[in-house]
Structures are given as C-alpha cells and as structure tokens.
Amino acid sequence: ISCRNPLQSLLSSMKQACEILTRDPEGGAARIPFETFSFLYSYLASIDGEISETETNAFLQEIKEQADKHYGMVLIRHF
Numbered sequence: 001i002s003c004r005n006p007l008q009s010l011l012s013s014m015k016q017a018c019e020i021l022t023r024d025p026e027g028g029a030a031r032i033p034f035e036t037f038s039f040l041y042s043y044l045a046s047i048d049g050e051i052s053e054t055e056t057n058a059f060l061q062e063i064k065e066q067a068d069k070h071y072g073m074v075l076i077r078h079f
Contacts, residue, residue, distance in 0.1 A: 006050040011079055014041055018076050031073040034064055 017040050018030040038060050045051040059079075066078040 034067040037074040
C-alpha cells in the first residue's frame with residue numbers, strides 16, 4: 001500500500017522547478033511565467049497518471065487567476 005500523495009509530490013517538484021527556472025535573485029519570489037508553469041505541471045501530472053485531467057485543468061485555472069494579478073507570473077505562494 002502506497003501512502004504517496006501524488007499532488008504533494010507534484011507540487012514539490014513544481015516548487016523546485018520554479019526555483020531553478022526563475023530569473024529572480026536567490027531568495028526571491030521564484031516567479032516563472034504561467035505558460036512555463038502550465039506546460040510543466042500538465043506534463044508531470046500526465047506522467048504521474050493519478051491526477052485527472054479535470055483536476056489538472058481546475059488547478060491551472062486557479063493558478064492562472066493568481067498569475068493574472070502578477071503580470072502573468074506564477075509565484076510559489078500561489079500553490
């Protein structure tokens with residue numbers, strides 16, 4: 001029996017991706033463009049196979065609403 005939470009694993013991966021891909025200085029907000037975030041999140045969720053497309057789309061819509069308030073940039077605190 002696996003106790004792995006696929007969403008928590010994915011969000012941890014996304015946090016690391018933001019920290020790697022950001023152009024913000026070390027210790028900054030680790031912002032990345034929504035398009036980049038969306039592409040990576042969708043790709044990783046599809047590989048995982050335990051997160052439905054409906055769940056993925058709903059999550060990305062929430063993130064997009066937050067990103068739209070920050071010039072199209074996703075911040076780690078958004079998720």
